[in-house]
Amino acid sequence: MSDVVKAAVLIEPGKIEIREYPRPKLEEGALLVRPLMSGICGTDKHGYQGDAVQYAGTPREIYGPYPAVPGHENVAVIEEVKSSRGGKAVDFYGNELNHGDRIVISPDIMCGTCYWCRHSFGYTWCDNIRSYGHLDCSVPPHLIGGWAELMYVFPGSHIFKISDDVSDQIAVLAEPMAVAYSLDIAKGFSSLPHEGFSSGDCVVVFGVGPLGLCHLLKARLLGAGTIIAVDRSEFRLNFVKSYGADVTIDVDKTSAQERRDMVLGLTAGRGADVVIECAGAAEVLPEGIELLRQGGTFIEVGHFVDVGDIQINPHRHLCAKNIRLIGQMNLAYTGIIPSIDLMMKNRDRFDFDSIVTHRYHFRDSLEGLIQSMRPNSMKVVIHP
Amino acid sequence: MSDVVKAAVLIEPGKIEIREYPRPKLEEGALLVRPLMSGICGTDKHGYQGDAVQYAGTPREIYGPYPAVPGHENVAVIEEVKSSRGGKAVDFYGNELNHGDRIVISPDIMCGTCYWCRHSFGYTWCDNIRSYGHLDCSVPPHLIGGWAELMYVFPGSHIFKISDDVSDQIAVLAEPMAVAYSLDIAKGFSSLPHEGFSSGDCVVVFGVGPLGLCHLLKARLLGAGTIIAVDRSEFRLNFVKSYGADVTIDVDKTSAQERRDMVLGLTAGRGADVVIECAGAAEVLPEGIELLRQGGTFIEVGHFVDVGDIQINPHRHLCAKNIRLIGQMNLAYTGIIPSIDLMMKNRDRFDFDSIVTHRYHFRDSLEGLIQSMRPNSMKVVIHP
């Protein structure tokens, strides 16, 4: 057992190095885990590119203060457990945790005592949120992201033990699928056809990278009607045809008016019931709303970082549209296991494992990041 | 019984005349009624000023094609009934209608067969909507608005018989109170504290003219916590103190930053639970959202007409805010009687009758319109 642990470290935007840290000593309630797979998320791309600094609406930088060990979508195997005095180490549901167990670690560590922790059940709206992959790794325990040989898991983390039949690929998708809980929120808005998300609804997803694909799949698995995917990557548009998309639209080959005509044509002239913005592009906001039917639901989940303002018309886009709009920033940690269960239940319908299109050792994180930004990839992961 | 009926007619923006029309003959299922009180609505002001042409998100003009007899918030007494063959004339709830009955007439006549009539229960999202006060009066039956001696009520209108103890003032407020059903929608979004509108919530109302006052009252009657009214009329801010407002803010005497500080100060630094936009001013959209707490609900009900675009930030205003935004264009005709009942039930708490601050004969419609645009009025009504 080596006392030195290697990790990929983002030193500053555009600069990744492999550094070595001492194997950390565990505080009570902590774990030391060996990452099996760690997804590359849009946040990581933005952080690497330095094109957006704030993290999740907070004033602080995505990777700041630098340096940080990236990696917040983590599947890992337990290397070491330090249980609290007297007690056993348990996961979120009370399952005992032992050396060798495979787990998913929710990215956010919450304080548990702020107003949001007290009121916003299941969602990570904590005032004092700390997120793996986005913490200063210059101070112990250093290894607080998944792009490393070993990762330190703080006490109070939301940990989910997974069974042997769950593949690493399905496990690593649990995090973005738990972001797609926005559809469950929408679903809860009403039991009647005209509000929120209902089975049979026509759903448009803007941006079908990994996050958009997860929303598309969730919509499909919850009984959506026609699903329309919009993107500029031919690879991704083709890809999602095997994962529930009925119609694909290439934004580079169509005008906004043509896209509107297509959606109206597919909905008897009414517009889509639900539009989900996963592209993180400001101009999707007015365009997406114009594709909505009256009383339709717009889910804004793609703008995790600030890419600028956009003009909208309060009358035409909001009031006269009788719109319902849901902003969704965070994941529902209570959705991690339900998301895995949902994928396992539908494994015969969709090849979830193949959603991971590329894998890189953490030594090759830079290459992985670059690949994840290319349009010919879906989920890119780091693994040892 | 005269064969000639006088009515106020809006000829073109800025021009009102008294004209005479023949007493109309009733088709089957129609009524002829004598208006007792007809409220002046923001729509009428916009129509008169000619500063907004489209009506309710449609391409057509507010008063177009001219000329029109204004008046869509109507309380009236039945003069003549022409029931359908064999049947009795009944109101929305099946109560028999006879000469002398006092009724409220919902402003919108719906086709009953379009997609929206089939799906959007209770709301007037009809594709073929026709609204009293906004129909061409140059063709028979001419008298299709409330600013007249007599008004023609088409078959298929939503009519509500009211009991003797309901004052005309309470009856005339039923229409804007039924617009405030947006709060019931918000309320239905979740049974848990963090979504929609719950008792105890801090509610900010921007614009406390008649529509804002109705929302403020509805919030108070449904158990709101601190209610903050924002306006630039000192008269209106003082007025709403007697109708449930706890705090009033004059926009002309405060900066946006000061308003934000006040709201944060009243909510332990979190922001308001619900912000209701009744001012119809585009800049309220970003400001109002910035006053919201994370996960708060923004109700956009004031932009019945287009007053221009505004810049917002999809990241900061929508996604990172975890916002829930409800656009509300129309009234719930199913809310007419519940709104009256709610006022009657709380008559000892609030002096609803005094919300009608000014009355004008329909001959003096112009004066009424001008008064309704002055900041020292609340509800201005036309009555014979």
Next chain:
Amino acid sequence: MSDVVKAAVLIEPGKIEIREYPRPKLEEGALLVRPLMSGICGTDKHGYQGDAVQYAGTPREIYGPYPAVPGHENVAVIEEVKSSRGGKAVDFYGNELNHGDRIVISPDIMCGTCYWCRHSFGYTWCDNIRSYGHLDCSVPPHLIGGWAELMYVFPGSHIFKISDDVSDQIAVLAEPMAVAYSLDIAKGFSSLPHEGFSSGDCVVVFGVGPLGLCHLLKARLLGAGTIIAVDRSEFRLNFVKSYGADVTIDVDKTSAQERRDMVLGLTAGRGADVVIECAGAAEVLPEGIELLRQGGTFIEVGHFVDVGDIQINPHRHLCAKNIRLIGQMNLAYTGIIPSIDLMMKNRDRFDFDSIVTHRYHFRDSLEGLIQSMRPNSMKVVIHP
């Protein structure tokens, strides 16, 4: 074109005859249609057996006053149209209706003006409800049920034109699938995991005849987790394995305690999230509730007719269980087309056509009825 029309007529419990009626003349807005397929429902069995007299909670008999032409789950082709003066005949969504069009006819004709028609959107809670298959056929137009050569469709009926690619079998299942809208109600109870029906939920269905199968399918298509079917027919338990059931339990081969152990074993000791009662057996009520987890949802949809009382314990079954219970008597006519769409969308997953296991000419209605009561059938239909 013959002037005489043959129909199966239920004269009294246990007695069916073929009778002849004059071809009816159409009133304005009515249709004359040729039934293609007419499902046999549990109501028909109860009516035939005479073991339950009241209809849908009303004091009147299921087939009363006798005689009646049975058949309320109808797919038909239009033979003759008598549109209202001036207008075209249209279906519920405004599609034009012409000779030769294939349609589904919702079983209930509602008055449109009673309190329930005004308030309970989408559901057939009408005070003055009239239902095809359950009306006195001794008076004109006589042919008001689907077990006949021709059927008379009253003005005001909810009619749904279907496209050519929809099979008669899928069309005839639209009605019971629209009863399964109870799951949409349950779904609407909350956006959070602990209330109503969510994706991933463990669902137990008691009684998997046609109605239970529709509920099971709906649960599956909306993303249910483990689905457990309980019945005493080996045929039906085997049948539903191909339609989404994960586990089947034969009530004749297990004790209540064993069933409870199985469900608890499949749910980590917690109990099912949702139990749906489609057996119409009173004893399922307490047993089903005991299979529920704390805060679980019980859907009571099987007791369309009264089969007696049952003892429950308000403390243990309701209060201490934190139960949510939904009684569901009627279908959602707004669910007819969404149900067809949902089946069409999932045609590759499930062989909906084969759910119709037996077909009989209306001359052989008696034989059909008897077959529908045998445990070795699923949907039995009458067709010419």
Next chain:
Amino acid sequence: MSDVVKAAVLIEPGKIEIREYPRPKLEEGALLVRPLMSGICGTDKHGYQGDAVQYAGTPREIYGPYPAVPGHENVAVIEEVKSSRGGKAVDFYGNELNHGDRIVISPDIMCGTCYWCRHSFGYTWCDNIRSYGHLDCSVPPHLIGGWAELMYVFPGSHIFKISDDVSDQIAVLAEPMAVAYSLDIAKGFSSLPHEGFSSGDCVVVFGVGPLGLCHLLKARLLGAGTIIAVDRSEFRLNFVKSYGADVTIDVDKTSAQERRDMVLGLTAGRGADVVIECAGAAEVLPEGIELLRQGGTFIEVGHFVDVGDIQINPHRHLCAKNIRLIGQMNLAYTGIIPSIDLMMKNRDRFDFDSIVTHRYHFRDSLEGLIQSMRPNSMKVVIHP
């Protein structure tokens, strides 16, 4: 500062003694508080009478194993604080706790890690629940109920600091008012008039002791229409007239048929929108359901203990009624402060302080318990 602390102790059903215990030493995160007011709850009456043994649906006795210091509705002042190492003692919302602060202590201590703690936000559905007033006081720290000079507050308790302007009486009502969160659940069932609880609804409350009164008040404060109180105590029926009841019905002076006629008469023949069962009498279940309108909501909150079975008819009471039934066993600890806020906000409308009709020193607990069982009391409290 005495080292000996006196407390009322329930030795066995019917037997209360004053005992002395050593002043407890605080573990980390615990508090020692001086009770100011401790409400007597129906649970205490049942425990004292020995007429119901199980506690909250669990197999264990209400006061078992004996002996116990009763008192779970507690307002107290902090005597001593032992914060966790390094940290400050804080209440549920993060407010610092110091000697002399006045607090409300939620009755239930939850494990925080079981399935229910993880999923049933805000509600005390914990598998390992421990409740003040119902714990074995023969072992240290002994003083785990409010009928004593001092009370020990375990780490992990939900504690709510209250401001000076909140009276002890309002604070002591926070607990039963937080049980009335069942109405918020009901409210969340739908945004449309026909489901759950909406403003204007006719509400019947069976049993208007303290719990029923809290539900009645909550309904009133949330905008209910006509509220009907049913009880057999003339004192209580008169009492609630000042707290929002519009109509009162004495069960001893009316037949079930007469009660039904009264409710139907007040609801245009439809039945009540919501019936709340706070009497804890099994026969209220069928009677209450029969008073409901179609699609109405029945809230079962009174059967905290088992008082026997009752016969219902699954067809007539559940299915044909299209009922929505909510069982509600526990309180929402997240409702404690909102309940206090709601009362404070409406202090000018209702004299909440006078709901506490009787006070007894803990030395006179027996007398207090007996008084609480008499029909001529509302809330009876123990205070030093």
